[in-house]
Amino acid sequence: MDEILEILQKDARTTPEEIAKMLKKKPQDVKKAIAKYEKEGAILKYKAVINKDLIKDEDSSVRALI
Numbered sequence: 003m004d005e006i007l008e009i010l011q012k013d014a015r016t017t018p019e020e021i022a023k024m025l026k027k028k029p030q031d032v033k034k035a036i037a038k039y040e041k042e043g044a045i046l047k048y049k050a051v052i053n054k055d056l057i058k059d060e061d062s063s064v065r066a067l068i
Contacts, residue, residue, distance in 0.1 A: 004035070004039075005025055006021055006025070006032060006035050006036065006039075007039065007044065007045070009021050009024065010036070010045065014048040014049065018032040018033045018036060019032075
């Protein structure tokens with residue numbers, strides 16, 4: 003797998019500038035590669051991973067597993 007894809011898979015919030023520094027490439031080249039992957043469908047979507055333990059739900063303040 004391409005290094006750019008590996009970095010984005012680990013953290014999709016990594017900017018093209020940060021990726022360029024990591025890989026010693028030009029930011030413009032990284033942006034072009036990302037746009038190409040998005041257009042080709044290699045990158046399908048970007049996703050947030052939520053820590054549900056830190057989010058309080060007003061409807062369910064108590065949870066039990068029986």
